[in-house]
Amino acid sequence: MNDTTTRLLTLLNVSATKAGKRKWTAADEFPSEKLNKRSKSARFATDEEPEVSAVAEVTVDTAEDTVPAEEEADDEGGSDVYESHFGRTPALLSESSRAAVDRHAWTTSRRTSGKLGAVVELVPEGLQPGPPSDTAILERLRTPFRKRQAKQPRDETELQNDLLSALSTNRDVYLPSTAWEHKKSFRETISLHAINHITKKRRRVLKNNERLTKADSTGSPPEDVQDQGFTRPSVLILLPFRSSALDWFTALTSHTPAPAFQIENQSRFLAEYGLSPGMVDKLATAEPGTYSRDHVETFKGNVDDNFRVGVKLTRKSVKMFSEFYGCDIIMASPLGLRRSIEKEKSADYLSSIEVLVVDQLEALTMQNWEHVKFVLSHLNKLPKDSHNADFSRIKPWYLDGHAEYLRQSILMSAIETPETRSLFNSSLKNVAGKLRVEKRWSPVQVPEGIDQNLVHFDCSNPKDEADKRFNYFTTQLLPLVLKSAVQSSNTAVFIPSSFDFIRVQNYFKKQSGVTFAVLSEYSTNQEISRARQAFFNGKKAFILISERFHFYKRYKIRGIRNLIFYGPPEHPQFYTELLSCPFLDEGVEAGDVTCRVVYSKYDWFRLERIAGTEGAVELIKAA
Template sequence: MDSDDWNSPTTKLLTLLNVSAAKSMKRKCADQQIPNLHKPDKRRVLDHISPNSTLGEANADGTVLAVDSVGEQKDGTDAEVNEATESSDTEESTYEQHFGPAPSFLNQSAIESVNKCLWSTSASTFPKIGPVAISKVTGLPGPEKIKAGSSHVLERLRAPFEKQQARLPADDRTLSDFPEIDLRLLQDEILSILTSHCDLYHTCTPRDATLVIRESISLHLLDHITKKRRRVLKNNERLAHAAKAGTPAPEDVQDQGFTRPSVLILLPFRSSGLRWLESLIAHTPPPAFQIENITRFRREFGLPEGVVDKFASAEPDAYPPDHVETFGGNPDDNFRVGLKLTRKSVRLFTEFYGSDIIIASPLGLRMSIEKEKNSDFLSSIEIVVADQIDALTMQNWEHTQFVFTHLNQLPKESHDADISRIKPWYLDGRAAYIRQTVMLSAYETPEIRSLYNQSLKNPAGKVRAFRRWAPVQNFIQFDCLSAKDELDKRFSHFANQLLPIVLKSAVQSTNTVIFVPSSLDFTRIRNHFQKQQLSFAVLSEYSTNQDISRARQAFFSGKKSFLIVSERFHFYRRYKIRGIRNLVFYGPPDHAPFYTEFLSYPFLDDGVEPSDVTCRVLYSRYDWFRMERIAGTKGASQLIKSSGP
């Protein structure tokens, strides 16, 4: 919001009302500032203990405690009061520099540069992450000074993490696809980037490294929440001492946002949420760390009772590894859950306004926002992690865009916030420029790059990791000089030039699969085939099991000459299709392995020679990201340049 907007009468009145309400509450602190000294709820069941602890006897109030290796029983209450004196200024200096009340980089010049997209971008290389594009605002340090091993993580959290690293077997420290990458050093590099508080966009997350990258990010999230809580507790102590001494309360106690939630983890499936929770609790320092409602979480985010994971019981080569990784477990895409972290516990299924972390899918958040007609719980998000964005693009991408547009907006209600303790940049409407965003994807698409360019406004800088792709083969270009004409130009070339050539050939007009990346294009092509009265069947994400069986059988037996397949169908189902002799890619697939998979399907049948198979890929200059993954970076550059200026 511009400064002029804050001078409006409406804004002044709203601020005045909030300040008056705050005074009437006599500096009443929100739940996140008050040490939790109440007795545990007897109805709650503590059903998870740190793996380094053993189960002790239950107290009279029903709380189960952990017993360490010596046998000493540990108190299960939240000893947060003492935590305020444990941290060092050195450990928290980087946090204060970025998330403190007066970050030095948040000036009008930097904000104007970000709004105008005046980033200075240069290429660099991290030893283990690989090639990166570093974007910075002119006049600010930027991420190019990041050095591996320079992360600033609280010792209380770093010690368990380093023990986990030390337990990595030597033969598991490297990736099968990237043998030069040591997983332990990769974690250190990721942490160094994250603790500099710049944005990170990893466009080619290796499947073998997802776990260790997730662990590094989880450690950063816990470190951020812990430092934020410690700052609040220190200021609570200062205010209490001033009140006891009868002296004026200190004024430099701005340490909060409008609402408590400060971390959002955006995921495509419930199974992803379960993996992230396991990574988060893996860093909780033992012993006696309590995880409340973990059984309920595993029940709701795991497979329903009695349901067998088809991937666990399938033959090793029945499904591609990336498909098993994506869809193993519960694939439901409508969920949201709050997590509250204290010094000695993680409480699951807490109400949003009493949570530190929100784990949700874009659909789950959108349904919640539209139902309540309120997104205030997203007003004070300081770190966003969007994982498996490639999977989110296969869902309704509009949901993801909807969530990002509702981040860091001014709240509609006060939610009992103490205005005198809200950080100035929240009140100035500049929270989006402080927010750190982490995006992870197996590959890049124009939609994801657009989100990266337009929604990430952190003047601390941006790091985009990318990959050089090796070449594969065989393409047909069509002329298109305007992005807004691309859909019509593609269809016109397909319908008026490519398809007539296919229909004229006796060999190519049968056993032909038309692979269509876009759902809108899929509908258009299906309608065109109906209008031309061609013999065809379809496979889309909306096809029932009966429809799929009927279509595959009709195509394999030759009753249908064409089979139109949507990319979303293949993403969700990953069926092997027999009977293919000719392939037409209406556009390059987003997921590069789909290209080679479809090229391999003709050879599932006996007696098929390479000369029996034809393949065409229709592309334009606006398919750069897809082409790069299929034709290789160098090959795609040559193909795109050949389409004219």
């Protein structure tokens, strides 16, 4: 007997001993006349819950007991794609497809996907990718969306439609170079896809409730009513900041407009996820050009990174701050979810996630990537408790522990990093396949006339890369700099990795006669002011800058004449911004500035964004 079977039998036994507790289908807009007579369950305590009673939370609008007659045809026309992937017997889920995914045996092909551009398709060996479906979106949602599209530029509409086509295949979709001007459109498109998924799931449950109610009179209940997971939440949206959650709230509610929909607890959500009364957003009110667009878009609004909120959707309402076991969508930061999981010692509400959305991966990598990995490691695991689930209604593939092979993951980032590519390559197991958008980069623009010296060091094993880089910097590059009368002062060392930053800082501390200042993400405002002033006045010959410091602060550092990039920056605009700093001082010519970039073949993603795709290829070949 394997571990999955043992845990499942334990859950069944626990469920059988909890007589009198209601089943998940019995409330929260999934009622039937028979099932709704069960008693109400205890609520799950979270910091984000509204102060209302359990009775108020499970009050049911009887108008939602059935699918309206006018929507029946719409439902039948749009459910085939959903049923083929997330239904009782998924078409692509088999022992051979799961085995292919587990051994990373993917068939890879490349093509152009409309406005999305060049894409790489990966499908498990032996399978063919499913075609997009025009009936994937229910007409009830599709019609108002098309009306809004008619008012926007044609290119934007085509981009949204191409993304919808990719999502309709239920494959994982990775958008690693999402431009800021497309963020809003992508959020609206993906939120439409998520709401469509939840609506189809709800309709299937309601129809089966009706079938079970009718079968009571005949005494022969149907056996094909498996339509649920262990718990209700089916969509998880991971985000870096509360302001990001506010953007996604706007996208979600764009498909559920008033007066047709009632948005409950909207005022509370806007108050907690927006800026407090009297606060001024300095980034939003600054003069154009003061801060780069990516900095403004990332850090405007409420940038608290500890949050989680449940969203429940019904046919006529959106309920914010629903408790996790009674909601359809969880919007959270990785930190917020991790703290919740560790506090409750349970992540059962993540056991039945069918659509995962991770947005602003570039910001999440600058926070703490371990939080992201922690949350993803708890997805689609067998729950520790039954949570009043009706096991006769749970889909067989959930009981078999195969949910991770059907979960659709949608990843968005402004840039691609080794961490995000590894997540796409290794952690996503969707048997429907995966799609990754490719981009060819052009060289970044820097002040004309600066001599850029890209210095390569040899490394044949990625595990040795950090040590090899440190050894090259300390034994070859830095000694040359210290011997130069010009380069041994007014020198900034930019260090992408926090681990490398601490290592280099400790090395400088041991060097007698070398003065330096430090700017890290942990520096206080007073420390930052002192470091900048000392470096500008020449009291400190070197200044060490971490990439996370620049990501969060974007200070312009005066006094720089020599720049050493310990590694190419993750964000290409940082390269341009830092090379522009010397010209803040009067009388500086391009010939007065030196620039060295240390790189290895494992810096491909960073190098490509600075030198351009073709330039990076040549640099790697020449190394």
